[in-house]
Amino acid sequence: MSDTALPPAALPDAAALPDAAAEAQRQDYHYRVISRALHEIDAARAEAAAGGHRRELPLTDLAARLGFSPAHFQRVFSAWVGVSPKRYQQYLSLDLARELLAERLPLEEVAASAGLSGPSRLHDLFLRWEAMTPGEFAAGGGGLTIRWGRFPSPFGEALAFATARGLCGLAFTAETGFEAAFADMAARWPGATLREEADAIRPWVEAALGGRGEAALTLIGAPFQIKVWEALLAIPSGEVTTYSEIAARIGNPAAVRAVGTAVGRNPISYLIPCHRALCKSGGLGGYHWGLPVKRAMLAREAARREAGIAPALLCLAQK
Structure with a gap:
């Protein structure tokens, strides 16, 4: 688990906050998770390249690097996008721009x-x-x-x-x-x-x-x-x-x-x-x-x- 992992507990209790504040906290949390996921995917890619091979980071491994269960990461990603995506890593990959x-x-x-x-x-x-x-x-x-x-x-x-x-x-x-x-x-x-x-x-x-x-x-x-x-x-x-x-x-x-x-x-x-x-x-x-x-x-x-x-x-x- 990374030193900067974001455990599920980082998500604030929305019931304890006014609507606007709860929404701000929720969106900030989602973005921080996605930003960290981008970093971890890039790091895994660099590690694989240094070893002379290319390997995509499976969902279970990415979730573990973030300190999440796979199900929790999928929920966060789906909430951030607004829909459950077919292939989360396709969108987070550094290759997305070229595609x-x-x-x-x-x-x-x-x-x-x-x-x-x-x-x-x-x-x-x-x-x-x-x-x-x-x-x-x-x-x-x-x-x-x-x-x-x-x-x-x-x-x-x-x-x-x-x-x-x-x-x-x-x-x-x-x-x-x-x-x-x-x-x-x-x-x-x-x-x-x-x-x-x-x-x-x-x-x-x-x-x-x-x-x-x-x-x-x-x-x-x-x-x-x-x-x-x-x-x-x-x-x-x-x-x-x-x-x-x-x-x-x-x-x-x-x-x-x-x-x-x-x-x-x-x-x-x-x-x-x-x-x-x-x-x-x-x-x-x-x-x-x-x-x-x-x-x-x-x-x-x-x-x-x-x-x-x-x-x-x-x-x-x-x-």
Whole structure:
């Protein structure tokens, strides 16, 4: 058993907590288990490679390394995904990104069918978004009041920020810590007034993270960044693309490095799905809030897509 194993007792007694606090504790626990499982799977793979062979980590062995029974780990994974998956390790494997990349459709086809999972299905999540003008972006948030709050998510604690027009920031603190994540986000709008008012933005955040309802986004960035983020919005849950495909999509195929920089500066993580952008080789590339978070996002989306419960998404630009 690892020194950092998470025994079942780490799950708090939900009955002793208010509903919101219990949900936050539950989601944080689930993410910590998944993050630890990713680490253990990678460690086992490295050990096998060092011995000159390749061996997948069986469920019983993984559960033992975490200090769980196999049944408990399966319950946690199923609760985190929202459905009992067929093959848990397929989604947690480091090879998932390459497999998704090999199966992907051309970005043009993905964009044409984004959010449509069947002829009779209604959209689960409706995102309407608008971009601030270059002048507003240049002002560094001057004159803006940005409300923010801390929220539970399937990927640990999320920090959400919103103007009166929509969500303008979403960050994840599990790998960086709250203080670093908050300072990073606040520095993006140095002229803005920040107010902690979670209840004021809760409906947008819960719709966005829950994949159901309606949320508004405010894109605050340079014109080139906005074009890249628009391209990301066309990639549905469970699909991936490459930085070079995004560059071609926006009509600037030579700008792969600049695209990568713009992807990394995306302020509304997960909703503008920069985690779905991969290297052409199938490597994960980077992720501003930590690669374990990116891997967890891809794993959860792949499992939910295969189960047929990935949210259908409609994005509408407001001009």
